[in-house]
Amino acid sequence: MNKLIYNYIKENRSRILDTWIQNMRNKADERLIKGVSTEVFESTSDEFVEMIISRLTEKEEEFLSLLTDFAEKVVRLGWPLVFVNEGLKEFEKIVYGGLVDQGLVNQDKLLEVVGDLDSFMTPMQNEVVNMYSQIWEKTVSLQKIALQELSAPLIPVLDRITVMPLVGTIDTERAKQIMENLLNGVVNHRSEVVLIDITGVPVVDTMVAHHIIQAAEAVRLVGAHCMLCGIRPEIAQTIVNLGINLNEITTKNSLQKGIEAALEITSRQIVEMEEVE
Amino acid sequence: MRIPILKLYDCLLVSIQWELDDATALQFQEDLLHKIHQTSANGVVIDITSIDFIDSFIAKVLGDVVSMSKLMGAKVVITGIQPAVAITLIELGIVLDDVLTALDLEKGLEKLQQELGD
Amino acid sequence: MEFQSCVKIINEWDIVAARQLGRNVAKELGFGTVDQARITTAISELARNIYLYAGQGKVCIEKLYEGGKSGLLIIASDEGPGIPDVRKVMEDGFSTSGGLGAGLPGVKRLMDEFDLDTTIGKGTEIRAIKWLR
Incomplete structure (x- = not known):
């Protein structure tokens, strides 16, 4: 590392920090400032510059752990990657400007200094981008897992009758998961009738309907009946308006009606007991 | 190797225990039709619990067997289609429209009695 | 790590060999029963296409490790x-063999990625991947 740069940053640390915060404040868009109080902005900025400087003073591992902490923090605060990246560039600019202004660099050394500064900053930039994308990937995969856990359970309600309530949006991935659960459940519980309740499904478009039809067809193949319950008026409207043919599937407007029909299929009925004295 | 076909009263019972290759599948088709002719059976239950995949060829053979048996006056129920098999059939885009199905052999026989009783 | 094994498709029995190989590899990679069935079925369809239309060819199965995920490639x-x-x-629904016409689009639906490369008079290569979730 170039001694010159190192010393300069060390000596002018507070001045660099002030300029940096000033400049960044001008750059930050409103959304960013609004959501974050001045103190937090300043302390975070302080931490940011601190982190950059730690690259000079600390060992590699310590710097990396600082960087990780910092990246996690700014992601939580919602600082866009562009802004952080800009911050790094700004820092480089300030240091370079300062070096030139103070006459610490002459023409001959200029290229060398620029090169050194660059090789100091670039890995850091890469690391920041890397950190960000890692954190994003982690979030996405966590969300995926969370979504899978949300995936439809199969509930045996009566002998040979099971219910699968569907909640939330259904995409292809989830539809596959649901189909698997559904069929395995039917076979394991030895159900004769499965009721799929879609009260909790916000939108039924062609694709969702397609998945439901496929599931019903698959249920038939393993040897059970499939019934669709909980069709709200707006869902019925969209289904017909989209020209989706659900004629092959028995549909009921409520789970209750569905269970009644299921009992009928399995040749049973609920009888009211006479009151015993 | 041939798939054994058993007679039980007026029904025929078939349990396919191993992976079907093309030749065996076609041989089975022929054997079953002969057996229906011989015994003048009214119903057939084909149990495929042990089969863990069906491609379009085997699906076609099975579908054909069902239609052919129907022509000869015998109703066919296929039982024990595994979830994985059902899913792959659906994704392949194969519809076994007029095939009767049941969860297992026992329910298959029940269903057949029902169908024949009607 | 590279892993590839192939089965030559010359007669009907080789279709069985190809799908057995595929199923074993899928099991080794830790695919669930449904995905195993998808992979086996896809291989069966592709192998049968070769047997029916080209007379002979080969089916290769390769384990893939890419960016932290693993998968199975059928060539x-x-x-x-x-x-x-x-x-x-x-x-x-298109078929020239009098089958059910589920062939290639069906295979595409069973797998995650599907790539077809064909030249008239030269031959056909189909690559299909299933990723382990």
Whole structure:
């Protein structure tokens, strides 16, 4: 590392920090400032510059752990990657400007200094981008897992009758998961009738309907009946308006009606007991 | 190797225990039709619990067997289609429209009695 | 790590060999029963296509490790007549063999990635991938 740069940053640390915060404040868009109080902005900025400087003073591992902490923090605060990246560039600019202004660099050394500064900053930039994308990937995969856990359970309600309530949006991935659960459940519980309740499904478009039809067809193949319950008026409207043919599937407007029909299929009925004295 | 076909009263019972290759599948088709002719059976239950995949060829053979048996006056129920098999059939885009199905052999026989009783 | 094994498709029995190989590899990679069935079925369809239309060819199975995820790659290649109208064979319900016409679009639905490369008179290569979730 170039001694010159190192010393300069060390000596002018507070001045660099002030300029940096000033400049960044001008750059930050409103959304960013609004959501974050001045103190937090300043302390975070302080931490940011601190982190950059730690690259000079600390060992590699310590710097990396600082960087990780910092990246996690700014992601939580919602600082866009562009802004952080800009911050790094700004820092480089300030240091370079300062070096030139103070006459610490002459023409001959200029290229060398620029090169050194660059090789100091670039890995850091890469690391920041890397950190960000890692954190994003982690979030996405966590969300995926969370979504899978949300995936439809199969509930045996009566002998040979099971219910699968569907909640939330259904995409292809989830539809596959649901189909698997559904069929395995039917076979394991030895159900004769499965009721799929879609009260909790916000939108039924062609694709969702397609998945439901496929599931019903698959249920038939393993040897059970499939019934669709909980069709709200707006869902019925969209289904017909989209020209989706659900004629092959028995549909009921409520789970209750569905269970009644299921009992009928399995040749049973609920009888009211006479009151015993 | 041939798939054994058993007679039980007026029904025929078939349990396919191993992976079907093309030749065996076609041989089975022929054997079953002969057996229906011989015994003048009214119903057939084909149990495929042990089969863990069906491609379009085997699906076609099975579908054909069902239609052919129907022509000869015998109703066919296929039982024990595994979830994985059902899913792959659906994704392949194969519809076994007029095939009767049941969860297992026992329910298959029940269903057949029902169908024949009607 | 590279891992590839192939089965030559010359007669009907090789279709069985190809799908058995595929199922074993899928099991080794830790695919669930449904995905195993998807992979086995896809291989069976592709191998049968080779047997029916090209006479002979081969089916190769490869384990993939890419960016932290693993998968299974099926390569079905032949030096047959090629496919004259790719768009048409990828349409549902199209069949020249009198089968159910589930063939290629069906395979595409069973797998995660599907790639078809064909030259008239030179042959056809189909690559299909299933990723382990």
